[in-house]
Amino acid sequence: MGAWQIAQLNVGHVLYPVEDPRMAGFTDRLDEINALADAAPGFVWRLQSDSGNATDILVSDDPSFLVNMSVWENVEDLFRFVYRTAHQGVMAGRRQWFARPDGPYQVLWWVPAGHRPTAEEALERLKLLEREGPSPFAFTFKKAFPPPGEAGTEPAGRPSDLEPDPWCVGWQ
Template identity: 45%
Template sequence: MKHLAEINIARFKHDADDPRVAPFMNALDKINGIADRSNGFQWRYTDETGNATDTLVMDDPRVLVNVSTWATVEDLETFVWGTIHKQFYQRRADWFNVLDSMHFAMWWVEPGTQPSVAEAMDRLAHLDTHGNTDHAFGWSHLPQATRWRSAQCSNIAAE
């Protein structure tokens, strides 16, 4: 059975060391720790910070990237919408700008796969250009995914 990979990017409204984004930055280890211990969690990209906060994406130091893999759609859904992560999602407009392009994509991978940030960014660009395909897709492409509908996903900012 294939696993689910995801990429999520977000652009801070302020520099990462700005007090206005401190609530997000101060909770990052906790949120990632919850993900790491969640049912079905397989892997997440980290850099030397233990997160991915020093990884330069889109030549913009304010852009954060998250790439992870999960055993099932339901496992990712439970983490995103069924843990404290949801509270941070609901506050995303406090910390992040609205992007002009897609900021979240998923795709199927073989178990044990650890996608590179470059591959994940390519998947995101593919979704932005082509919409939902088997190569890259959003929640609406997955009939078994239902929680996102009630979570008011929108273009406010990063998921």
């Protein structure tokens, strides 16, 4: 295990309440897709409640706003899971269940190995991506950045609007 792992957040507004029969194509596959993630190479952790998924974790006053967050050993393993497994089939049908986003709906960022990001931390990274575009602090698969310190990529400082991360000694 390396010193850094990749965290990801994806968000969406469901078109119907989660228990609505029109959401069944999504909700009926949650256990299958979560089990697939849990067994995937490079998987480390995912946000979940006692239900085994994150659909009942509210991070805002809007009950239609769902989050999914996980940590992986590296970007390549996460990419393979997202786009090269049965997960891709669920993504292909997402317009049946989720409103079209009007901004970034996914963000990646490096965390020290063993760190479990909070939803608040993840949402701040998504806001940073929306505001400033891809950077070593918040990026996408299309414009990914290597772990801090790799190949001379250590960021010189943190964006001023993010609180210093005490666990990211090299970023302060």
